[in-house]
Each structure stands twice: as structure tokens, then as C-alpha cells.
Amino acid sequence: MIIISEPVLWPEVPVGATLHSALLAAKRMSGIRGSDAARIFLGTPRLNGQVFPPDAGWLASHTVGGRLSPEDFVRNYTPFPFYASFLRRSDEARWLSALCEGDRASARQILPLSTRADRFVADRQRQCRECLREDLGLYGVGHWRVVHQVPAITRCPLHLRPLHDRCGDCGHAFGGRTSFALPGDVCDRCGSSETSGLHSPHFSEGYRSTEELIVRALRGDASELRPASRVRLLDDVIYRRVGIQGLEDVAGLFLASWGVKSMNELSTALGCLASERHVVGYLRGVTTGVPRVLQAAILAFVAQYSNTSEVYASGRDAKAESAATDLFEQPTSRSPDAVLLEAFCTHAAKVGYPIVAARELAAGGGQHSIGVRYASLQTTRKFLAAFPAELLARYEALRVARRYRYVPADLSEARDLIRGRVLEAMRDGCTTRALLLRADGAAYRWARMHDKKWLDQMMPLRRGGPAWRRHEATLERCRVRILALIDEGYCSRSRLHMRASNQVTWARRHDSAWLDRVMPKKRGSGRVVTSKGCLE
């Protein structure tokens, strides 16, 4: 058991560096091995890959002896402020408390971050060369920054330089598999100190507004991401101006603001999963499953244009321009959905029912699912029961209509619809089934179940063909190979096996008669079989 009675050494780490970077700097300064450092600093066996400290209280007491509080560690060296911006103040305090006390179960309950879609760290660690130069002068070692690791951020917000994420010579990621590298280290594969940047950084209007919002969120200064503000913002911009039916146009505008043409390109630019379902769903108020980086990007877009009627400058395409004009003009008449939503939200505010749940109900959400997510089922039923009968009837009608809105009347209509979606996905670059599944999983699954023949034609399986055909092909390949070797002079099974073990083994199992004929087994000890004899 390693015991350090009191902290003796801890490096100065800039605010905004990642926790991983701070731990690596401390490990390097103290010269302690990785596993020991993890046990001493974190109380866990693993040092790498820590975005949030497993137990910030342990970290504060065992590394700096209380000179920094657990809250300091969580707020300054993790993306906590960004995620906390999406929570209510009370939940933020509870989450912070859970992280500081190492209560991972409670922390996960308050804000589950285990889904891959919601990750905050890019695939490769990124650095800014200017930040590195300053770090080396001030701290003696480079540090990874939290803001640089956000997948959507491709340039340094401070120096406005593109971030670098790979070795300039061999293209290897910094740190390789162990990720024990700090900025400024040489490549652990080729030893080069050169680095290179991201391929095509997006600095569109959408990018800039998202970058600004994320930087503010990391400072804990992005109140528009709070649930209440978010609801107000979306209500104001979306429901009061365009209505539910105009959400797809808003999604198109959102893409245009990022300078991309499809959701796949947007996914690449944001570094997280983005689909039309996500965007439209989020505008409608459904946050479940929507990555927070995407949420921030949408809100940045909405907030940017919420207080201005200026539309896109000249040079944009006519469609986007007209859509934007529609979007930001005052609506002449309000849609029934907007009326229903306003009534739901007003009533919810009166009785203390969660606004988010009320909006989901107005969007056609089921009582049970909403009860599970936001409030108890009993409370939801009470909320609906106390509703005016006229509005309640409209709500019921809306639910029924939405449930069957996209169900086609017959199979041929459904087939056409799904085929259209698959073809659209293929046009967007989904050339394999895996990509199609990721882009439009529902369409792929439906097509595989109900329209398999067409799907196989459009997107053949890689292995292709039935088993007997593959068997024939293998048989042919093995025979050709073995005969070629015999021609070369290989005159015993052992030598053949040494040269082409796979083919000989396969032939022995599946084509033994032929193999015995072309290469008979040896009988007795002194017999030599020539290649000529074998062939005979």
C-alpha cells in the first residue's frame, strides 16, 4: 500500500486544462508510474481517459491537500460547466455535489453521460500550437484544453488558429493507444515533433455562433441553455412564428447556417450524431437522445436570429432566403398546435407541472413515457384531467393523428416512401449498410424486412451469394493453388502444407478425394513421390 502522508508536489495547471492533462503533468513532474499515480491521485487503477474525476474529494485531499476544493477541480478542469448549463440550478448543485463526493450512481441519475452520442471529447486529442507555445513558457509543459476537445470546435477560440490533431509526418493520433502524451511531446510512433491540422475546418456563421456559445457555457455563462430559457427561446422563435409545420424549414435554415447540405455533413462538422429527426425533434422540445453539442448548435442558431429580422445576406440560395424571411416575419395566424402548446404551458405554469413535460404532451407524447421521464404518471393524469374539455379533446385528436400520421395507407405506398428514403441516404453518401443503418435505421430495417430483394440489389451484401457458391469458389481456388505448387516441384504433403497451409487444410477437409488423387499419402518409409508421378 502506498501512503503519501501529505502532498509534496503538484504542478500549476492553467484553468481550462483537462483533468487528464493535469494528472499527466503531475505524474510526469512527480515521476510516479501510471498505475501508482492513478492510485495516489484518483484512488482508482486507471489514469487515462478521465473526463470527470471519479472522486473529486479524494483528488483534492490527496493531491493538493485542500489548496483546491473538489468544486475547483470539477469546474476548472472538466466540461462540467457546459453540461451543467443544460440543467436547472438545483440539479446542477446536486450533480456537482455527487461528483465531488464520488457518488457516481447519483451523478449518473442526474445527468447520464454514458451514451456514445453525448460524448464531449473528440476522437483524437487536439491542441493549438499557440497555446502550446505559451504553456511551455509559463508552465514548462503543454496542456490539453477542455474547449479544444469539444468535437464541434475545430479552431482555438483564443488564437483563432486551426487545431492540430495528428502527427505531421505519419498522421498518428497524439499519444497513440496509451494517451499518455501531452502537447509538445514527440510522436510515439515516428518520433516527429511536427503536427498537422484538421482537414476542413468550418468557420461558417453557424460554427461561430456555436463556438461562442460553447465557450460561454464552459465559463458557466450560457443561461440560454437552461431548461426554462430554452423553452422560452424555442417557444418564442419557433412556435410563435413558424408553427409546428415550419420546423422542417427551420432545420433547413440551420443546415444552411452551417454551410452544409446534409445531416451527414453536419454530423461530421459537429463531431456528433445529427439527423433531421434530432433537429426537428429538438425544435419541437424533445431533448431525449439529442447530443448536447447538437443542442448547443441549434440553440446558438435560434438565439442568433431570435432578436433580429435580418435575413441571410445576399449570395445565399433563394430557397433559404425565402424560408428565412418566412421564419422571421411575424406570423399572421397561429397554428392550432401553437395555441394548444401555449394553453398547455400556461396551465402547467399555474399548477406547477413541468413545462418540458407539458410541451411534450402538446407535441403528442404519450402519458406513460412522459410520466417515466419527467413526472409521475399520476401527476400527468391529474394535469390532463384538470384541463378544459375542449382543449383536451384537441389534444386527444392530435395524439391519434400524430400516431398514424406517417403510416402509409398500403404496402406499396410504404415501399415507395422507404425506397425514397434509402435512395436519398445513398445520395448523401451512405454506400454501405452500416452507414445506412446509422443515417436512417428505421428505413433500413423496414426495407430489410419487407423489401429485401430490392435492398440486396441496391446494396449487395459484401460476402455476397449463397454458401454453395462460395464453396465452389474456394474449391476452385484451392485446387488451382495446390496444382501450381505441385508443378513447381512440391512433392510431399508436408512441404505443400508448409507453403500453403490454408488451402491444403481446406482441401483435406472438404476435397479429400481429389487431394488423395493428386497427392497420394505416403506408404512406407522409403518411397519418394515425384511430382510427375503424382500428377499421373
Add this chain to the structure above:
Amino acid sequence: MSSNSIQLPLLRASEAVENNPLTRRLPRFDTDEALSQAMEQDPFRGGVGNLDYKRRIPLVQEIRRVVSVTDAMLLAARGLHDALFASLDRQNPLDPANRRNIYESGSQVGKPILELPWRPEFAGGLVLSGWTGTGKTHTADRFLQLVPQVVLHEGKDAADCGCLILKQLVWLKVHMPSDGSRGGLVIGLLMELDRVLGTDYVHLYHGNSWSIEKQLVAIIHILVAHRCGLVVIDEAQEATLARSRFGKEFVVFFLRLLNAGMAVALMGNPLAFTQLMSLAQSQARLTEFGWFDFTSPVSASDLTWTDDLVPGIWKQSKLLAEPDEPMKDLEKFLFGLTGGNPRYLARLRAATLLLGLRTGAVRVTKELVEEASRSPAMAGVRDQVDAFAQHDLSALSRWTDIPGYQVRAVWIGGEPAKDSREFEAPADPEPQEKVASKKSSKSATAPQPLQVVPAKPEDYRSKEFEAKLLAELGRIAGGKT
């Protein structure tokens, strides 16, 4: 080019030294007078008051803490002081390169010492050489007491060092392992580090994956990370350094420490440094801040004996009711009983005081001293005392760790006597100057004035002293005054 621009680098260097956070809380002794005053220590100064004899007995051991600064001690302390501060200034964390160096050093941990890259610059070392009882360890210990061993940096101080917390290890003193093994030195270093810093490095760097070669690199890094300024290696003996089969590896390790930026002080028997001196480069680097020979006074008329040791150790330590009985030729008498060895002088005084306190003697008399010299406390070193007192070279050959050639050189240089009886009555103080002038070339690197000028603090203020010092400086510079 204006004079300002010429001076600018020097002014910057001076500013960096003054702002160095590593030395900000350490006492600097820029003058020899200040250092000498700080080194002096006399626990008997205030007297014992009305304590009865029974309660005075434990106080006898306080004599070990008495420090009477001799010229050699002051020289060595100055060397240690300069080496320490030069090393800390070299490691000044305000220099970004030094901040980077910490991390570069840390990334080397886990590699064997042979794979450690050499840096272009070396710190300086020093050697304190002398046979047993001549005051090497006493000098180093007293100097190190003046400088805090650990300084905890927090807040702005730590931020200047590039840290949030830094426990600065100003100096570290360890003993050479008695078996002459590198493993012993490694364990000794790690245990001392743990004792001083409150860490658990022994367990961190222990196990099958940690060979001695790797442990040495880890130790160098720990010392670098804690900004150690001075590593003192004590008890270097012939068997542990020169004759050890790892002697060369030890020297390489010491050079690695110098290369990492920290000063190294080697203390021990002159015989231990033969391996060290066989390599010109290592000799030059390990003696950059001086080679200090500690020897016993040659005769009873030696100025060190008459002005420093006897007054400082013998006359100051009083525990009996009345002052000592005046004794004619006290220095000569004591020289005969101790051989001029400072340690044995202190031991004899302690034995005398103990005997006096136990027998209820009122004062120290000649008979009491003679009786104490026959006590068991002095019995173990009687042969050594006789050999040194009578300048008997053949008797000295009994002890393998006393370098006869060096003792003989000192004796001959100090007093060219043919007969051992002639040693008993040296008359004039002139031979002391000869000793200084005929010392080995190694000691010639040390500043000369301190070897001829008495180190009495009050003397520094007198005009006579100033005139004498100027005359001496002129004489050393070529006799132009």
C-alpha cells in the same frame, strides 16, 4: 555600444538571482564574517546557574554541540554555501527552460541510467577530505543546520516555481553504504527522502521492475523535482568508494547528479578518493567549489589549536562551580593528551567534567584532567593520541584508514623535525604559514587569506586587521606591497 547595454545581461542575471523563489526564504551569508558568526555555537555561554551537580551531569553531552570555527571549517562552510546557492540559482524556476527541465527529467523515469541523456552543463561539486575526528562532519552538519532542509512553497512562491505545491528539498545528506553497494546507497537515499519529505518513495520505486539502474534515475528525478540544491555524501571510505567494485559507478552517479544541476559534496577519508582522482574530468567537476583538507593541528603552537580549538572547546565549556585552575602551558599539555584531534579534545573535556561532577570537584585541575585522560572514555583512542602527539609514523600504520603519506606530509611541512621529541616544543607561529604554503595543490585552490588570518569576528573590525589582510593579499598576489 553603451555601457548600459553591456551591463544589461549582468543586471538581468542579478535580478534573476534576487528574485529566485528557491532562495527567497534561505539565509545567505555573503561575507565570511557573517558566516563565521552564524557557524559559532556555544551552548555553555549562559552558564548553568544554580543547578546542582546531579542535574548538570546530562549537560556534559552538550559539548558535542560546541562549534569553534577554525579556518578550515570556515573555508569548507563557504564552499558548501557557494555550491548550494550556485546550484539553486542554476535551477531558478523563473527560467522557462528550468521549468521544462522538470518534465523532461520526469519523462526519463523508468529508463536505466545508461540511457539517460547528458545535458550540456554541469553543476559544481566539492570534496571535504580528512581522516577521522578532524571535523568534516561537524562542519557540514553545522552549516546545514543554518539552512532549512525543507521549504514548503505555496501561493505565489509556488506559482513562481510553476507549482501549486512544492516541498523544496534544499539539501540532502546521506551516508555511503557500509558494504559499498549501489543498492545500499539507493535505499539510503530513498529512506532519507521519505523521512524528510514525508513521502513513500521506497515503496513506489521498489519491486522486480525497478532495477538499481532505473532506481538511480528515479532518485535523480526526485531530487530534481524537489529542487534539491546540495547532496552531501558522508562517510566515503576507501572500502566503500575507492576499493568498491562499484567505485566507478558511484562516480558516474555523482556526475549524473551534477549534470542534473545539483551540487554534490563528498566527505570522507582521503583514501576514498583515489578512484575519483584517477579521472581528470570527474576530478575537475567534483572539486569545482573546492577541495578542503581537514587535518589535525601539527603542534601545540599551531594557531588553530591555540586560538580556536582550546579556547573554543576547552575553555568555554564550564559546568563546575568555579573556573578552571590556571594551568601553565595548557595547550601543550592538552596536545599531549589528545594528539591535537578536535574530537578527542572534546571527549577529554567531557570526561573531565563528568569526573569532576561525579567526584564533587569544585574546579578543573591538572590532576583531574590527567585522571580523566586515564578513564575508559579515553582508553580506546590512547594509541592514536600517542601516535599523533609524538608524530610516530610507524605507529600510525596500525590504522588502515589513516593515510600515512598525508599525515607525514603535514608533519614534515608543518615542522621539519628529525626527532619526535622536537615536536613537543614548537615555539613560533611561523610554521603554520609553512603548512599553508606547502599543502597539496588541491588545497591551493582555496582562498589563501583565511589560512593566515585569525577568524576572530572582532578582528575584522580593527584597522590593524585590515592592514594585515591587505599585506597578506599583496604577498599572495606576488609580493608587490
